Amino acid sequence: MARNKGLIAAQKAKKDEFYTQLADIENELRHYTGHFRGKVVYCNCDDPRVSNFFRYFSLNFARLGLKKLITTCYKNQQMDLFSRHDAEKAIYLEYDGTVNENGVPSVEEIGVHHLDGDGDFRSAECIALLQQADIVVTNPPFSLFREYMAQLMEYEKKFLIIGHQNAITYKEIFPLIKNKEVWLGYGFKGGATHLIAPNYEDYAVAGDHKEGMIRVSGVVWFTNLDHKKRHEELILYKRYSPEEYLKYDNYDAINVDKTKEIPYDYAGAMGVPITFLDKFNPDQFEIVSANDIRADTAVPYKAHGLIKDKDGAINGKPTYVRIVIRNKRRQP
Numbered sequence: 237m238a239r240n241k242g243l244i245a246a247q248k249a250k251k252d253e254f255y256t257q258l259a260d261i262e263n264e265l266r267h268y269t270g271h272f273r274g275k276v277v278y279c280n281c282d283d284p285r286v287s288n289f290f291r292y293f294s295l296n297f298a299r300l301g302l303k304k305l306i307t308t309c310y311k312n313q314q315m316d317l318f319s320r321h322d323a324e325k326a327i328y329l330e331y332d333g334t335v336n337e338n339g340v341p342s343v344e345e346i347g348v349h350h351l352d353g354d355g356d357f358r359s360a361e362c363i364a365l366l367q368q369a370d371i372v373v374t375n376p377p378f379s380l381f382r383e384y385m386a387q388l389m390e391y392e393k394k395f396l397i398i399g400h401q402n403a404i405t406y407k408e409i410f411p412l413i414k415n416k417e418v419w420l421g422y423g424f425k426g427g428a429t430h431l432i433a434p435n436y437e438d439y440a441v442a443g444d445h446k447e448g449m450i451r452v453s454g455v456v457w458f459t460n461l462d463h464k465k466r467h468e469e470l471i472l473y474k475r476y477s478p479e480e481y482l483k484y485d486n487y488d489a490i491n492v493d494k495t496k497e498i499p500y501d502y503a504g505a506m507g508v509p510i511t512f513l514d515k516f517n518p519d520q521f522e523i524v525s526a527n528d529i530r531a532d533t534a535v536p537y538k539a540h541g542l543i544k545d546k547d548g549a550i551n552g553k554p555t556y557v558r559i560v561i562r563n564k565r566r567q568p
């Protein structure tokens with residue numbers, strides 16, 4: 237039993253050991269340049285010796301006008317086997333932008349400090365560093381995403397982090413999106429990327445295979461930093477017709493299968509796919525809780541506030557998970 241538990245924990249830890257490519261960080265971060273001037277950036281799931289987040293911010297320190305860069309590295313106590321970093325202890329590093337004749341000094345030259353604990357982002361010493369930070373930027377462990385986000389909220393931090401789109405539907409996450417406390421960033425081309433995965437076999441089809449990497453689909457950036465795309469108008473071209481846009485059995489809303497097919501002339505609630513969030517302009521649409529449009533009180537209350545599972549049926553046939561929205565420009 238104990239051995240089995242250890243194995244499950246090991247598998248989980250292994251799944252967390254993916255590293256982000258520098259190109260993906262550059263592609264996203266170029267849209268937020270103005271947010272970083274005079275700011276303390278914290279990467280709290282990052283070994284500075286291997287993290288491209290550390291690399292990106294140290295190389296662009298002066299250009300972004302940063303005040304300080306802090307990174308902490310988690311030392312998984314049991315799973316050394318899978319970890320890319322093999323130091324004895326968890327470490328942290330603080331960089332103030334000083335350069336030498338070679339440009340950015342090496343990690344050793346900057347100087348690493350040992351943490352007392354294992355560098356868990358929830359530990360008191362990491363929280364003390366978090367409190368110094370203005371913006372947190374990283375790719376945190378997918379398996380701890382709920383707790384990770386809850387901590388950012390608790391300490392009221394600005395952030396730009398990678399996560400899986402499945403997290404959108406978590407009951408802990410979706411209400412934050414609905415309340416405009418969290419939104420999506422620009423994202424990855426085609427909603428997928430390759431993460432550096434030294435311990436993994438990639439089963440991607442030949443054309444998509446990259447040595448030492450794993451293809452991950454459904455990855456997104458979550459943020460509370462404003463950006464331009466979020467204010468772009470979604471151009472709508474379809475007219476509403478009751479034949480084409482059916483109503484849910486249990487919710488007072490029409491179903492829309494594709495974001496681009498949102499009817500421009502419909503004023504009521506509409507269920508749209510979660511990929512809508514990629515086009516979500518809060519000046520154009522508002523997100524509504526599915527609980528507020530239940531056809532009657534017998535329909536169960538859902539903590540996440542989405543149209544989901546068997547209650548989201550149309551003529552008795554279940555649909556995919558849906559976000560409920562209203563067109564703000566069409567409201568009576």
Ligand SMILES: C[S@@+](CC[C@H](N)C(=O)[O-])C[C@H]1O[C@@H](n2cnc3c(N)ncnc32)[C@H](O)[C@@H]1O
Nearest residue numbers: 252254255256281282310355356357375376377
């Ligand atoms: C998806 S990887 C990404 C690593 C790095 N941020 C990057 O993007 O290249 C998540 C990292 O979080 C670390 N980690 C796992 N549990 C952690 C915890 N409780 N606190 C801090 N880091 C943790 C893992 O060791 C792993 O290196």
